[in-house]
Amino acid sequence: MNRAPIYGVAIIAALALAVPLLPLPAPVSMDVAHRLAGPSAQHWLGQDEFGRDVLSRLLWGARVSLSVALFSAAIACIVGTAFGVLGGFLRGIVEILTLRAVDVLLCFPPLLLALLVVTLAGPGATTLVPVLALVYLPGFTRVAYAGVLTARSQDYVEAMRVLGAGRLRIMLRTILPNIGGPVLVQISLSTASAVVLESGLSFLGLGVVPPAPSWGLMIGAARATMVQAPLLLLWPCLALTVTILAMNALCDALRDAVDPHPAWKPRLRRTVDALAPGLLPAPAGVLDVRDLTVAIDTPLGTIHPVRNISLYVEAGETLALVGESGSGKSMTSLAISGLLPQAARISSGTIRLSGTDLLRLLEPALRAIRGAAAAMIFQDPSSSLNPVHRIGAQIAEAIRAHRPNADAAAETLSLLRRVGIPDPERRARAYPHELSGGMRQRVMIAIAIANAPSLLIADEPTTALDVTIQAQILTLLADLQRERGIALLFITHSLPVVAEIADRVAVMYAGEIVETGRTADVFGAPKHPYTAALLKSAPDEDGPPPEGIPGIVPAPHALPPGCTFAPRCTHRTPDCDIARPPLADVEPGWQTRCVRWRTV
C-alpha cells in the first residue's frame, strides 16, 4: 500500500490535535488596529479583517472541520452499519424498513437534505454533526447490507448456524470483521466528503457559527476583502484543497488495499527478437506450433503458464488439447490466435499457419488472418457475443471485416441456416439475450466459419451447454469440418468428448504436454501416469466408479524441479525428481513425458 497519503493525513490530524499546545494567539482575539496586516514576526500568515491571527485560525479551523467530519462519519458508520447488518441478517420486515428508509434518504441530493434539516433545526456545529451523519448514513447501510448478504451465504456462516450459534454472536464474530474493509473505505470517503460539505455550509453561513474558526467561514469572509488582501483568501483555500487531496488519496489507497486487483505493468505483447532461429524442418500440417512458451510478469516474478508446447493439426483432422483447469490449454489457444491478455507474452517458439510464421507478422497482417484463415469459438457464448448488437449485425461484421464488398446480409442468412437456426430472417434481428445458450453457440460457429477458415480453434465450445445441446453442437462441428476440410484444434477437459470427436489428442499438465498420440492408442493404453489417472477419474457408465487424483496442480511460480506430476504420482521414484523428463517416443507420433513409461 502507498504510504504517502497516510503520512499526509496523519500530519494534518496531528496539527489539529496539537493546536491548543502551540504558542499561538487565540483564534478569536481581535486587533482591529492591524486589520488585514500582512505577515509579520508575531503573525506568520498575517491578520484578517478583524486583526485576528490567520495561522491560528487556520489550525483551529482544521480542528473544527476534522472533528465535525469525523464525528458525523463515526455516527453515520455506527447507525448505518447497524441498519445494514440488521436488515441483511434478520430479513423480513426489518430488511424492508431499514433499506427502504435509506432509499428514501437517497432521493434527496445531499446538500439539499442538509439545507432542509438546517432550516428545521437552525445552524450551528451541534446541528451540523447529525445533519452530516444523516447524509452519509445510506452509504454505510448499503455497504454493510451487501457484505452481510455475501457473508451469510458462505459456508462458515452456515456452519456456525448449524452448530447452533446465536444470531447475535454470528453477527459479531463472523460478519462484522468481514465487512470491515469496505466499511473502512466508506469511513474515509464520508470523512473527506464531510469536510467539503461542512466548509460549503459554513461558507453559506449555515454551518459553523462565527466567531468560531472554520475554513468555509474564512473563505466566505475573505471574499469581501479579495482585492486588498488576496492572500487571506488563498490560505484557507490551500488548506482545504491540500487536506481533501490527502484524504482522497488515502481513500484510493485504502480501496486498493481492501480490493487487491493485481495491477500488472503493461508490456509489449510480442517480442519479435525472442524468436527461435528459422533453421527448422519444413512445417507439417495447417497449424504447426514448435516449442511455444508463454511468460507473464507478476509481482512474484515471471511465470511460464505454457512451456515448450509443440503440436500440429492437418487439414480435415481434429486434435484435442486436454487438461484440467489451469493446465495452460486456453492460454495456448490464445497464444496461437494472437489474443493473449496484455500481461502475457510469447517468450519463445514458432507458430506457423499454412507455412506462414505468425510471430513474424505485424498486427495488421495478423488481423487479416484472424477471423479468416484462422477462426475461434469460445467457451461461454453468452459473454462472447456483444449484448448491445443484433446477432445478424455481429455475423455481418465478421464478413465485412475481411470482404468489404460481400453481400453480407445474404451470407448472414445462409450461414444462420447452415448452423441450424430456424427462421433466420427473424433470428438475425434478435439480440443475444433473446436466444438460448445452444443457439448462441451456433451463432458463434456461424461467425467462425463466415470466411471459410482453414484452421478452427474451439476453446471448450460445449462446456457451458447442457448435455443434449452439447451433442448437437459437436455433430454440427464435425459435419462442418468434414464438409470443408477444416483443421480443428479442440480444447476441452471432457474425455468423453475427446473420444467422440478427436483423431489425435495432446494431454496438458501444468503448462506442458505430457502425452500425445492417436486418441485410440493413448486412451487404450496410456503411457503417462497422469493420462491414466485422468481416464480413471472420468465417469463411465459400464466401467468402475471414477477415482479422483489426489493433490492439486502445482502453482506456476512453485513448480517442482523434476517431473511436474511427480508429487501426485503413484509410480514416483527418486529419478523423477532429478530433472525434467523429455518427451520420449513410444511409437512414431506417440510421445510421453514419463521416464518410466515402459514399466507403468
Added chain:
Amino acid sequence: MAWLARRFGISFVLIWVVASIVFLAIRFVPGDPAELLLSQGGAAPDPGAVAELREQLGLDRPVWSQYLGDLWRLAHFDLGRSMQDDSPVVEAISRRLPRTLELIAAAALMAVLIGIPAGTAAALRRGRLFDRLASAIAALALAVPIFVVGTLMVMLFAQTLRWVPAGGYVALARDPAQHLLLLAMPAVTIGLGLAAVVFRMTRAAVLDVMLRDYIRTAHAKGVAPSRVLRHHVVRNALMPVVTVLALHMGTLLGGTVLVEYVFNWPGLSGLLVSAVNARDYPEVVGIVLVISILFVGLNLLVDIIYGLIDPRVRR
C-alpha cells in the same frame, strides 16, 4: 413498453413518498412552526398572531386533513404562497428553475465533451504519460471544493485579469453575448469537477469492457481496432458513465447552491438559501419537492437511456 409503464409507476410512488416525508418533517419537527416564525429575538410571540398564522398555514386542522389537502394541492401544482411576499411559490420556482437547469446543462455538456474522450484515451494508454497526467489533473479537480474553484476564478479572471464580470445575470433575450459571458464562469466551475468524475468513470469502464469476452470475439473476427473501440467498447462502457453523470446532475440540482451564491446567479438554489434564512416554510418545501421530483425524473430518464443503449434492460 410494459417496462416503461412500470418505470413510470415506480417514479410516481417515489414522488409520493418524498412528498409525504417532507410533509411529516415539517409537521413533526419539535416546536410549532408558527410560534418559531413569530418568536424573533427570544420574546414570546403574541398568541393572537400565532393563532392567525396557524390558521393561515392550515395548522389548526387535523394532521390527516392537512396531509390530504397538501397532496391534493401538489397534484394541481399548487405549492402555496411565499411567507415573505405572499407571491405563489410555483411562480418563483418556474422563473428560477430554467436558469439553474441551463447552468447544469452547460456544465454537463462540458463534462461529457472533455471527460469521455479523455477517459477513453487514458484507458487505451494505461500507465503511460497521458494517463498519469490526466489522472493527476482529475484528482486535483476532485479535491478542490466547488466554491473554492469559483472564488479563485472570480479572483483571477474577474478581479485580476478583468476578462469577465465577477457575476450576475442578464436574460438571454435581452443581451445574448453578455448572457453567455456571465454563464461561462459558473458553468466551467461546475463543469471542471463533473468532467473529472466523468473522466474517472469512463477510464474505469473502458478498462473493464476491454477485458470482456465479446471484445476478444471482435478481435478474433479480425475487426479493425478502431471499429472495435467505436462499436464494441465505447457503447458498452457508456452505461456506467450515464448512471454516474445522471446521479451527479441530480446532486447538482441542490449543489449549485454554492456556485449560484458565488457568482450571484439568480437560480433556484439561491432562492432556496434565502428561503432557508427567512424560514419561509412553503417556499423551502416547494423547492425541495421540485428538486426531488426532478431527481426522480432524472433517474427515470437514465433508465430510459439504459433501455436505448442496452436491449437487455427492455424486459
